[in-house]
Structures are given as structure tokens and as C-alpha cells.
Amino acid sequence: MLVTFRIKDTATRLSSEPAAITSIELxxxxxxxxxxxxxxxVDPGEFEAAPINFEINANSLSMANFTSCFDHRAEIIEIVEEAQFLGRMLRVQHLGRAAPITIEVSEHIALVRDLMMGPDLAAKVLYALGRDNADPGELTLESLRTLLQDHRIYEAFCAAKISPIYDSLTFLAFTDCGEQVPVLEWNS
Incomplete structure (x- = not known):
């Protein structure tokens, strides 16, 4: 099972609310x-050709292309606009038969790509960062920046022969996310 390292933000207050969409709009x-x-x-267990639970980069289509699928509804425009402004993903989900299909601003920041790796490599990365186990967790980007500036951390990456991942993590850590409160999350 792959371990995914991604930047997310659950602390910044959003101004938009999730909106219900129809199956025709989906x-x-x-x-x-x-x-x-x-x-x-696409969420695990979904079909990529016709998913119901998935995320997409809000900047992957123009505002007009997104909102034309929803008859240019004002609440959808607000959601897409906020996600595009914040550099976030859009989340489409259906939580069950009685629940509506919704679209909302995701907590995942789309400014950088996720890092995916096998569990053994992820364990080496986390060990080099000073973590004693490979359990799912998170670290603020500010804390990650501080760690990566420590020469001992770099030496640990070199000793484990995974210095290219150090470079990738540095790119993640120094991504400007505006006034958001991002964290690096890892889980399988």
C-alpha cells in the first residue's frame, strides 16, 4: 500500500459552503x-471513468468550463472561485444513499503534487525526519522547514541514500500557501 505525503489545511476558515449537485450535473x-x-x-474503490467520490485541481479548468456544468449557479461559482484563489482542490462526494452529492473546497492544497511512495521508503523518510514510527501523522510546514534546515536531517537523508526525497520535501516545505495554515500529512 502506498503512503501519500500531501499538503492540507484544516485551520483556515472558508467562506463558501458545500453545495448539493444533481447526478446530471455530476x-x-x-x-x-x-x-x-x-x-x-479518485477515492479508493471508485471507478476512474465514473467516480462519485473524488478531488480535482480547481485550476484544471476555467471558471466558465466548471460552472457551465452547473448552469452557472452562484453557489458553485463561489466554491470554485474560493478553491481557485486558495490553490485548493475541489471535493465531490456522496456519503450514502440518503445523502446528496456535494461539491466543496477541499482541505488539500493543489499548489504542489503529492509524494507517493512504498511503505519501506516512507519509513526511511520519516526516520530521517526524526520520527520513530511510520504511523500516519502530520507536521506543520513551518516545523518541516525548520527540520530541513538542520544539517543532521540532511545527513540522515544522505545516509539512507534518499537525498532526492529531501529535495522534494524541501520544495513542499517552502511552497508559499498564502495566509493559509498548511500541514504536511502522510497516510496510506
Whole structure:
């Protein structure tokens, strides 16, 4: 099972609220995404061709392309606009038969790509960062920056022969996320 390292933010207050969408609107959105070759971050157990629970980069389509799938509804425009402004993903989800399908601003920041690696490599990375186990967790980007500036951390990455991952983590750590409160999360 792969371990994913990604930047997220659950602390910044959002101004938009999740909006219910119809299955016809969802179908229009997925058709538009597939026709523009937009990559979908599909939840486990979903079919990539017709997912119900997935995330997409809010900047992968223009505002007009997104909102045309929803008859230019004001609440959808507000959600897409906020996600695009914050550099976030959009989350589409359906929590069960009685629940509506919704679209909302995701907690995942789309400014940088996720890092995915096998569990053994992830354990080496976390050990080099001073973590004694590879359990799921998180670290503020500020704390990660501080760690990566310590020469002993760099030496630990070199000793484990994973210095290219040090460079990737540095890129993640020094990504400017505006006034958001980002953390680096890892889980499988």
C-alpha cells in the first residue's frame, strides 16, 4: 500500500459552503473533465471513468468550463472561485444513499503534487525526519522547514541514500500557501 505525503489545511476558515449537485450535473462535470484530460484524485474503490467520490485541481479548468456544468449557479461559482484563489482542490462526494452529492473546497492544497511512495521508503523518510514510527501523522510546514534546515536531517537523508526525497520535501516545505495554515500529512 502506498503512503501519500500531501499538503492540507484544516485551520483556515472558508467562506463558501458545500453545495448539493444533481447526478446530471455530476455527469456533465465528469464528461468535461475527461474531455479536457484532467486528472482525477479518485477515492479508493471508485471507478476512474465514473467516480462519485473524488478531488480535482480547481485550476484544471476555467471558471466558465466548471460552472457551465452547473448552469452557472452562484453557489458553485463561489466554491470554485474560493478553491481557485486558495490553490485548493475541489471535493465531490456522496456519503450514502440518503445523502446528496456535494461539491466543496477541499482541505488539500493543489499548489504542489503529492509524494507517493512504498511503505519501506516512507519509513526511511520519516526516520530521517526524526520520527520513530511510520504511523500516519502530520507536521506543520513551518516545523518541516525548520527540520530541513538542520544539517543532521540532511545527513540522515544522505545516509539512507534518499537525498532526492529531501529535495522534494524541501520544495513542499517552502511552497508559499498564502495566509493559509498548511500541514504536511502522510497516510496510506
Amino acid at each position: 455527469a456533465a462535470l465528469t464528461r468535461k473533465l475527461h474531455s479536457h484530460d484532467v486528472g482525477l484524485d
